[in-house]
Amino acid sequence: MPIEVLxxxxxxxxxxxxxxAAHVLVLGYHEVPEQTATEQASEQYEGRATERLNEFAKMFEDAGATVETRLVFTHERQQTINRVILETDSRAVLVPGSVSAVEDVLVAVGGTVSLDRIAEVVGGLFGGGSARITLYHATGGEESNRSVSELLDALEDQLLEAGVGSHQIQTLVEQRDRPLAAIESAAEDYDVVVMGETDPSVATFVFGMPHDQVASQFLGPVLVVQRPPPEPDSDKTQR
Incomplete structure (x- = not known):
């Protein structure tokens, strides 16, 4: 979970x-102007930033989570977050939002993230609990009913293996022209949204990443399941 500590x-x-129920990495960061050396910012602010970061960590520890912290001073916030995600092979990144109780979870199925990563995150957080988990897919009509059914059935099987009860799971498929807008609309009836990260496109440079768009409308927590780190280039590793 990235958080601006200062x-x-x-x-x-x-x-x-x-x-x-998670292993939480609280990434405390402070973005400094390009003309300011990160070492200088660290000397000036590290004590106060560390104190604040430890306060955040204790909140998660008190809730029962396993917690580690990392503090960075950076010129490029998103670049630093992306680097830490790859270094730690983080399964998901939280776009925070308030939630009083988690009773209904919307899992938006699609994108480029493998089903096993989604199942690992959802099963780890909600398996064995009472939260209702809706596997949601919005199709523009180009997919066959059979392919959509196979996709959702495959995820349901993996969730069951990950410890989610069959009574917790339901599926919802909607025929919509704009899948992202459909997710935003469907999220209104849920407490938490889980969705996979997507590849950047021209549209993301104009409107932002899809999960950011959903989070700005939903206001509750959005868990963005990450793709695994790229495999090392075998040719390079042999040199």
């Missing part, structure tokens, strides 16, 4: 409880 950002209500 700009008044806080942990929204319900987030520690949401991640109580």
């Amino acid at each position: 700009e008044g950002e806080s942990i929204p209500e319900g987030v520690p409880a949401l991640l109580a």
Whole structure:
């Protein structure tokens, strides 16, 4: 979970409880101007930033999570977050939002993230609990009913293996021209949204990444399941 430690950002209500069953990396960052050396910023602010970061970590520890922290001073916020995700092979990144209780979880199925990663995240957080989990897919009509059914059935099988009860799972398929808008609309009836990361496109440079668009409309927590790190180039590793 990335958080700006020196700009008044806080942990929204319900987030520690949401991640109580997780191993949480709290990435405290402070973005400094290009003309300021990160070493200089670290010397000036590290003490205060570390104190604040430890306060955040304790909130997750008190909820029952396993917690580690990392503090960085950076010129490029998103670049640093992406680097840490790859270094730690993080399964998901949280776009925080407040939630009072987690009773209904929307899992938007699609994109380029493998089903086993989604099942690992959803099963790890909600398996064995009472939360209702809806596997949601919005199709523009180019997919056959059979392919959609096979996709959702495959994820359901993996969720069952990950410890999610069959009574927790339901599926919902909607025929919509704009899948992203469909997710935003469907999310209104849920407490948490889980979705996979997507590849950047021309549209993302204009409107932002899909998960950011959903989070800006939904306001609750959005868990963005990450793709695994790229395999090392075998030719390079042999040299």
